[in-house]
Amino acid sequence: MPVIVAASALLFSSASLAHQLKSSVTTVLFNKRTHNIELMHRFYLHDTEHAIEHIVGKQADMLNSKSDQLQFADYVAQHVAIKTPESESIKLKNVGFEVDGKFFWVYQEAPMPAEPLSGLQMSHGALQELWPTQVNMVNIEGQGKVRTVYFDQQNQWHTVTF
Template sequence: MKYLINGLLLCVMLLSDMALAHQQKAAISTVLFNPRTENIEVSHRFYLHDAEHAVKHIFGKNADIINSKETQEKFFEYVMQRFSLKNDQGEPIALSPVGFEVDGRFFWVYQETKQPFLLNGLTVEHSALRDIWPSQVNTVNIEGRGDIKTRTFDGSIEVAKIEFK
């Protein structure tokens, strides 16, 4: 019995390690209305394993997001081109690049802008990696303007509107 339980535990551990090695095809972004800085701070978190596969598809088989600052910069720019915010009047909100980093299992992209004076809502578009993998799911959390609002970009959803009360 002891060997059976140990064997089952070993199988579960191996399967969970294998699952972590596969692409997740999911990203999480946060749009934070920071009252201290009066900025809108945007952070995007991609699984590094997904980003590794993506850069080879986008930039060629020699792209290396782990060891190449050039590839990291290209992926950073790619993400910034595929994420946008518009105010409730439909006007673009220009996001400035802040930077990027590799942190453990994740690749982070950071952007920011000053909060517009009057803002009753946002339109969000997040298509990063969805042009490569239709099954990619991008989740965006909007924080700092009342309750946290979450929008998920999957399937045919390309744009989401959020109203603030």
């Protein structure tokens, strides 16, 4: 009986911690087939709904409201930026968003610069002004080995070399 109680307590505490974990995962893909830099941002749907409620000050419905979904996608676009190693901005274009199970995806892209990049500077501050514990993990793929960087309130910009 004590084992069942302990296991149940662990299960419920893990579930509540997971619910409170504020995080996102982004993939930055250098797609040699399309010659684009593609960004795919994955957020927990539950977090996006709470975020929109804070941002616009009204009840949100991220499952059914295209307007709420668009507002969140625009919000992400305002909080993500990439630059060349020489600090030249690379203009990202919003290309879409979707609900996929318990996740909300935001998609952006930019043409690859004419000159091959030796690295990339990036900022990803989405949701960090709402939740100080928000961590945005970014995987950079398609330029050799995968590189991973983490953005939190103390780390607003990262530079990655290829």
